[in-house]
Amino acid sequence: MxxxxxxxxxxxxxxxxxxxxxxxxxxxxxxxxxxxxxxxxxxxxxxxxxxxxxxxxxxxxxxxxxxxxxxxxxxxxxxxxxxxxxxxxxxxxxxxxxxxxxxxxxxxLPESLTNQPFPGEPLGCAMNIFERADVAAGQTVAIIGIGFLGALLTRLASDAGARVIAISRRASSLDLARRYGAAETIVMDDHQAIIDRVGALTGGRFCERVIEAVGKQWPLDLAGELTAERGKLIVAGYHQDGPRQVNMWLWNWRGIDVINAHERDPKVYAAGIRAAVAAVADGRLDxxxxxxxxxxxxxxxxxxxxxxxxxxxxxxxxxxx
Missing domain, CATH: 3.90.180.10 (Medium-chain alcohol dehydrogenases, catalytic domain)
Structure with missing residues (x-):
């Protein structure tokens, strides 16, 4: 050996x-x-x-x-x-x-996933973030940053009956968001233009749920602006390059619930991975x-x-x- x-x-x-x-x-x-x-x-x-x-x-x-x-x-x-x-x-x-x-x-991993790649940790993260986000049918959900995590969350939110507005820099990312169920896509290039566009799409109410999946200051600022009164701002991005500032006046005024959707408990991680295994094996998530x-x-x-x-x-x- x-x-x-x-x-x-x-x-x-x-x-x-x-x-x-x-x-x-x-x-x-x-x-x-x-x-x-x-x-x-x-x-x-x-x-x-x-x-x-x-x-x-x-x-x-x-x-x-x-x-x-x-x-x-x-x-x-x-x-x-x-x-x-x-x-x-x-x-x-x-x-x-x-x-x-x-x-x-x-x-x-079940036999149905034989020969399929399965990076369990990020797939489990997506499931745990989605659970923490408390997305429901009829809500408008903005997802800022469409990469691996943002695409999965787009699919999960869309399948739950939410209207997803995907916001990302690259045209290919927005194409991906549409393939994964986004109803609307917006290029992430002009801060005020994005706010105006989301306001127009929601009749000025903005979004019951906003998921920030970039991990940078500007997307976090934007997320607060797009969250409706009494809505939830879910921090899914990994903020590791220094402190952040937030517009506490805006968060207070709108009564926003802010959720840090990162987990550190291995048991919670494992539960998310099990949920991801079930979703992929059942064909609900690809x-x-x-x-x-x-x-x-x-x-x-x-x-x-x-x-x-x-x-x-x-x-x-x-x-x-």
Whole structure:
């Protein structure tokens, strides 16, 4: 049996190399997964850019937290999983051939999803965000930022009977939003023009739900402007590049409920992944067209650069060992 594996190691800002490292052994309550693939998350971009507080090199496989694959070893005390089970995993070093995961953070994948990529963490995030958003039929929902997450939320909200207004920079993103059920699309280029357009579309009432899925100051400002009185502003974007300022006067005046839809509880993450498995297996959600770019492990640097630069047609990158 092999005792080593290949793993990507970020050695410095913007630099990665493939190293042969020891094969990890599962501790009690853990499983080892032979990784089939891992999604690339925009949250990787700050460590990739090299903030002052980061220390390099990162751990082998580090930053990869959207992995899926096949269980190939069990730690003591693990029940409910068997060697050979295909799972989506909430683990944190999946830019490698193998990774370890707590058994309770592994979600089995049914046979109907055989050979399909399944980056469980972002799919689970979409389901959890949608639940927190409390979208209902007849509402108008603005979604700011149509990438992987925004497209999934567009589909979920549209299928729930809401009227979705999709707002994004690129024409290809707006085309994607229409394919995923958006009733209206608006180019995200002029702050006041967007407010005026949404006001016209809603008779001046604005939107009962606004989901901000960009993670930048301007989209957050815009989200507050588009939220109706007593509406809900859902922060789904990952704000990791510094403090934010908000228009508290506007939020107070309109009585806006602000929801930070990010989760940190592994059990909640796993529940979201299970909901995503059910939705994809039932055909209610099809993320396959969103996996726009696939890279081998030794081109992880290209995958990260593409996630940062977002070339035309880019939605989501996957890395496969």
């Amino acid at each position: 092999t005792r080593t594996m290949m793993a990507a190691v970020v050695t410095a800002p913007g630099r990665v190399q493939i190293e042969q490292v020891a094969l990890p052994l599962p501790a009690a309550g853990q499983v080892r997964i032979r990784i089939e693939g891992c999604g690339v998350c925009a949250s990787n971009l700050t460590p990739w850019a090299g903030p002052e507080w980061m220390k390099y090199p990162l751990e082998p496989g580090g930053l990869g937290h959207e992995g899926w694959g096949v269980v190939d070893a069990l730690g003591s005390g693990v029940t409910g999983l068997r060697i050979g089970d295909r799972v989506a995993a909430l683990s944190y070093a999946s830019y490698a051939q193998y990774d370890l995961c707590d058994a309770e953070a592994c979600v089995p 993320p396959t067209p969103l996996y726009s770019h696939v890279y081998p492990l030794d081109r992880l640097d290209e995958a990260l650069d593409a996630t940062r630069d977002r070339p035309e047609g880019f939605v989501k990158a996957l890395v496969v060992p």
